[in-house]
Structure formats: C-alpha cells, structure tokens
Amino acid sequence: MLYFAHDAFAGHVTPPGHPERVERLAAVERGLQGIPVERRACPLGEEADVLRCHPGRYLERVKRAVPSEGWAQLDGDTFLSPGSYEAAMRAVGGICAAVDAVVTGEAKTAFVAGRPPGHHAERETAMGFCLFGTVAIGAKRALDHHGLNRVAIVDFDVHHGNGTQDLLWEEGRCLYVSSHQMPLYPGTGRSEERGAHGQIVNVPLRAGSGGREMRAAYERAVFPALAEWKPELLLISAGFDAHADDPLAGLEWQAEDYGWLTGKLCDFAGGRVVSSLEGGYDLEALAASVAAHAGVLEERGR
Numbered sequence: 001m002l003y004f005a006h007d008a009f010a011g012h013v014t015p016p017g018h019p020e021r022v023e024r025l026a027a028v029e030r031g032l033q034g035i036p037v038e039r040r041a042c043p044l045g046e047e048a049d050v051l052r053c054h055p056g057r058y059l060e061r062v063k064r065a066v067p068s069e070g071w072a073q074l075d076g077d078t079f080l081s082p083g084s085y086e087a088a089m090r091a092v093g094g095i096c097a098a099v100d101a102v103v104t105g106e107a108k109t110a111f112v113a114g115r116p117p118g119h120h121a122e123r124e125t126a127m128g129f130c131l132f133g134t135v136a137i138g139a140k141r142a143l144d145h146h147g148l149n150r151v152a153i154v155d156f157d158v159h160h161g162n163g164t165q166d167l168l169w170e171e172g173r174c175l176y177v178s179s180h181q182m183p184l185y186p187g188t189g190r191s192e193e194r195g196a197h198g199q200i201v202n203v204p205l206r207a208g209s210g211g212r213e214m215r216a217a218y219e220r221a222v223f224p225a226l227a228e229w230k231p232e233l234l235l236i237s238a239g240f241d242a243h244a245d246d247p248l249a250g251l252e253w254q255a256e257d258y259g260w261l262t263g264k265l266c267d268f269a270g271g272r273v274v275s276s277l278e279g280g281y282d283l284e285a286l287a288a289s290v291a292a293h294a295g296v297l298e299e300r301g302r
C-alpha cells in the first residue's frame with residue numbers, strides 16, 4: 001500500500017477548539033504504526049485537475065482569501081490559515097498521484113492522509129471544513145486523464161458528501177455511493193437523490209444504529225450496486241466519524257467495522273482502491289479506525 005502524506009498538511013491550522021485540527025495527522029500516523037506502508041510525499045496538485053470540478057473564479061477566490069496571518073473564514077466552520085492553500089493543493093496532488101499509481105499498476109492500493117478534507121466542497125462553495133472536492137477530482141483524473149470509463153466512489157464518512165454529489169451529479173461514468181447518518185449536517189443525502197443518470201446511491205442510516213445495521217445496509221444496497229457497476233477503480237472517502245466515540249455524530253461503529261467494510265470494498269475494481277481521509281474527530285478512535293482500514297488496504301495491496 002502506498003501512503004501519501006506531507007508536512008504541509010500541518011500548515012492548515014484551524015482556530016482553537018475546532019474539531020478538524022492538526023493533531024489528527026499524528027493520530028493517523030499512530031494508526032499506521034506497524035503497518036509496512038510505502039511512504040510518498042504528496043506533490044502539489046495541478047490547477048487543471050481542480051478545474052475539472054471547480055470553475056477558475058472559485059479557485060481564485062479561495063487563493064485570494066488566504067490570510068497572511070491568523071484566519072480567514074469562508075463559512076460557519078470553514079477556516080483558512082496562511083498554509084491552507086498549499087495544504088488543499090497537496091491533498092489534490094496526493095489523490096491524483098495515488099490514482100496515477102494505482103491505475104498504471106504501480107500499486108494496488110493507496111491511502112492519502114490529507115487535510116483539509118474535501119467531500120463537502122461544492123462547485124463554488126467551501127463548506128464543512130472543505131475547500132476542494134478532493135475525491136471527485138481524483139475520480140475525474142481517472143476518467144479524463146487516464147481514460148477510464150467506470151469509476152466508483154464509496155463515501156463512508158458519517159456526513160453526506162454533498163460536495164462530491166454536487167460535483168458528480170451529471171457524471172455518468174462515476175457511481176457515487178454515500179452512507180451517512182440522517183438527519184445530520186449537511187442535510188442532503190436522501191435516497192431519492194439519484195443523480196442525472198441514476199448513478200448516485202444514498203444510504204441514510206438512523207442515529208444510534210451500529211455496525212450490524214451498517215453491514216446489513218451495505219449488503220442490501222451498496223455491494224449489489226458496485227457489482228452491477230463493475231468499476232475499474234474504486235475510490236473511498238474515508239471518514240472515520242461514524243465511530244461510536246466521535247463527538248460530531250451518533251452512529252455506533254467500531255474500528256473493526258471499518259476493517260470489515262474495507263475488505264469488502266477491496267473485492268471490487270480488481271482490488272484497485274484509492275482511499276482519501278475525510279472526517280474522524282476523536283483522536284483515539286481515529287487512530288484505531290485508520291489502523292483497521294489501512295491494515296486491510298496493506299494486506300490486500302500485496
């Protein structure tokens with residue numbers, strides 16, 4: 001398994017008390033301890049990759065909003081510090097490099113531990129801690145740069161990936177599946193939301209439901225959709241905030257649920273899987289969940 005990281009992700013600093021904080025990176029590293037990963041530095045992303053999902057005027061707006069000191073605020077909970085633009089562009093560069101490596105057969109699996117996360121960023125709206133739609137940008141890279149025809153994204157973050165859904169609403173070559181607690185931020189993700197080509201599958205889960213209910217929902221609604229789609233590449237929006245200890249939500253998953261789910265997902269796309277970090281805000285739960293997730297990705301990537 002390739003592991004993409006970069007020191008610049010620690011340069012995206014959020015105000016004191018913000019859940020999406022620099023310390024999450026050390027928790028991810030703790031989770032990876034003992035897993036024999038092949039470490040790579042995330043390159044800076046290309047603007048051309050961002051522009052497949054966001055218009056140029058939005059890219060410029062984010063760039064101009066970056067403060068020279070302190071913070072700038074883009075919405076109620078989305079902040080920019082002086083290092084945020086480089087961090088967001090390295091998250092983009094990381095997923096694109098991971099997609100390149102897996103599509104060309106250099107590696108079977110990859111995990112990108114970037115921040116800020118991406119799945120709430122809409123075409124022209126930064127929100128929910130997110131600036132650019134990292135995982136959607138990775139999917140577009142696979143489709144438009146590498147010429148793949150069928151890509152799938154599975155988003156198991158506890159929140160609905162409204163941004164990924166917005167960016168890929170018209171994209172008939174990418175299946176987007178999201179499981180999420182409902183009702184919960186951002187409020188979208190009803191099962192009736194299907195995309196322009198019926199290629200979006202939303203799987204709402206009720207608050208308090210745990211790993212058993214999650215597994216049943218994936219067996220019923222997600223694995224059959226993936227089997228039918230036959231993706232050539234599977235991307236994962238890997239948020240770990242459905243864990244029972246997470247402070248932002250109320251699903252009751254355990255670390256082993258992430259291991260089970262990751263193994264099942266590796267059965268698709270010939271095992272070509274690129275995973276990208278989204279949420280996960282209890283540091284111990286994040287470390288344990290990353291350990292379960294990456295442990296399976298490493299094992300299956302051999």
Ligand SMILES: [Zn+2]
Pocket residue numbers: 157158159239241278279280
């Ligand atoms: Zn989340």
